[in-house]
Amino acid sequence: MTPGRTRSARRSPNDIEFVSLADSDDIRIREAARQKALRRRLETGQDTFRFTTSSGTELSVSFLDFPPQFGRPWQVVVLTPTDDFVGQLKATNRTMVTVISVLLVLEIVLIYLLSRGLSRGVENITRQLNAIQELKFVGGEAPRADARPSRIKEIADLQGGLSLLRNALRTFARYVPLGVVRDLVESRQPLTLGVEPRSMTIFFSDLENFSAHAEKMAPEDLLRQVSEYFSAVTDAIAREHGTVDKFIGDAVMAFWGAPLPRDDHVLRACAGALRAVRRMEKLNQEWARQGKPAICLRIGLNAATVLVGNVGSAERLSYTVMGDGVNVASRLEGKNKEFGSTICISDSVFEAVGDRIVARPLGRVVVKGRQGEFMIYELLGLKDTEDPELMPGAGDLERAAFARQAAAALAVGDRSAAQLIHLETIAQFPNDAVAHALLAALEPGFANSLSRAQ
Numbered sequence: 001m002t003p004g005r006t007r008s009a010r011r012s013p014n015d016i017e018f019v020s021l022a023d024s025d026d027i028r029i030r031e032a033a034r035q036k037a038l039r040r041r042l043e044t045g046q047d048t049f050r051f052t053t054s055s056g057t058e059l060s061v062s063f064l065d066f067p068p069q070f071g072r073p074w075q076v077v078v079l080t081p082t083d084d085f086v087g088q089l090k091a092t093n094r095t096m097v098t099v100i101s102v103l104l105v106l107e108i109v110l111i112y113l114l115s116r117g118l119s120r121g122v123e124n125i126t127r128q129l130n131a132i133q134e135l136k137f138v139g140g141e142a143p144r145a146d147a148r149p150s151r152i153k154e155i156a157d158l159q160g161g162l163s164l165l166r167n168a169l170r171t172f173a174r175y176v177p178l179g180v181v182r183d184l185v186e187s188r189q190p191l192t193l194g195v196e197p198r199s200m201t202i203f204f205s206d207l208e209n210f211s212a213h214a215e216k217m218a219p220e221d222l223l224r225q226v227s228e229y230f231s232a233v234t235d236a237i238a239r240e241h242g243t244v245d246k247f248i249g250d251a252v253m254a255f256w257g258a259p260l261p262r263d264d265h266v267l268r269a270c271a272g273a274l275r276a277v278r279r280m281e282k283l284n285q286e287w288a289r290q291g292k293p294a295i296c297l298r299i300g301l302n303a304a305t306v307l308v309g310n311v312g313s314a315e316r317l318s319y320t321v322m323g324d325g326v327n328v329a330s331r332l333e334g335k336n337k338e339f340g341s342t343i344c345i346s347d348s349v350f351e352a353v354g355d356r357i358v359a360r361p362l363g364r365v366v367v368k369g370r371q372g373e374f375m376i377y378e379l380l381g382l383k384d385t386e387d388p389e390l391m392p393g394a395g396d397l398e399r400a401a402f403a404r405q406a407a408a409a410l411a412v413g414d415r416s417a418a419q420l421i422h423l424e425t426i427a428q429f430p431n432d433a434v435a436h437a438l439l440a441a442l443e444p445g446f447a448n449s450l451s452r453a454q
Contacts, residue, residue: 058082121155128162195309200257201269202329208296210250236275240268258308266352278389300333303348327369340433343379358392360403
């Protein structure tokens, strides 16, 4: 059945011919008939079903047979577009999907922006914590562009607390050796009173005639010059992984072998002492160009088993070393004045690294803290190195050889031979203060006359 008569029937010359489903002018009816035939062949069809036409329209189809009493195999076919029933619902669904999609995109963007702000704050906190843990804040560094305070109150408060902690530790590290703090953190030693015996190398440096030097300079100039001296020495010590213990007036006390033990602490201490002397020589050259007076550095090194750890009170601790070995290092620094040397080392230092250093014997001495006499040496350089700060100077190998010959002569009681060797040394190196001092120790009268002759 169709609303138009011309679609449901055709007039022939003798009769009126009704149009079958397959011959209908309405393509939707033809397609519906094919869909029903297909469903019946597949034995899954029903008289009522839905399908989509070739034009893309979804139809609801119902086939209803006329009663058998009618005597004709006619059918009533009802085609109804499903949009007539659910079109508005589909439109509403599409609108809802669009709105939900837009809201979802906006939510994702908002979540991204919020998470990005949150992650930046957390990353900044992580960087600060890592810097504090590794103590990489001395001297400071340029702040990052994304290191501004977070807009989240809790994170901003945490950032502020870490900044205060960082600044406090930075200030604290100006007074406490940073190497001690770092090594104590790495060694996980408890911060309690207590010391332990350990094999270490102790370093003392001092300035020659500092009191007279200080009297001739304005306080500001003196402070600037001494600060440069301290910087040169402490940088040299740090280069060789030493620990600066304290400043005592114009003296510097340092050590190697603690808080973390080092198997090469003796050689490291020798290298640190040489670097300090070489850097002071360069500093004196610069001061001379500026019209400033030179400062002569003297160093004492001693290797010994000493006590190291935290001393003081429950309220205030100091990580330091103590014992006779420390006193010997201090006395050796003073022996430089007697021999005219620069770096005076003990026999324990020489015995530990004698095959790797260039040193000349100065003589057997007695110092407070050591029982009996022992040989001391002047450190001149390291062997087999290309580092200009560690290499022996011009003529140092010859000077060391002469001093060993003289010491060997004295060991067998031949003072005359030792005198001749020192005279030969002075002949080749007239300005060698150590050779003059060693000769004076053997023949004071002769040395005085030689000095007057010069």
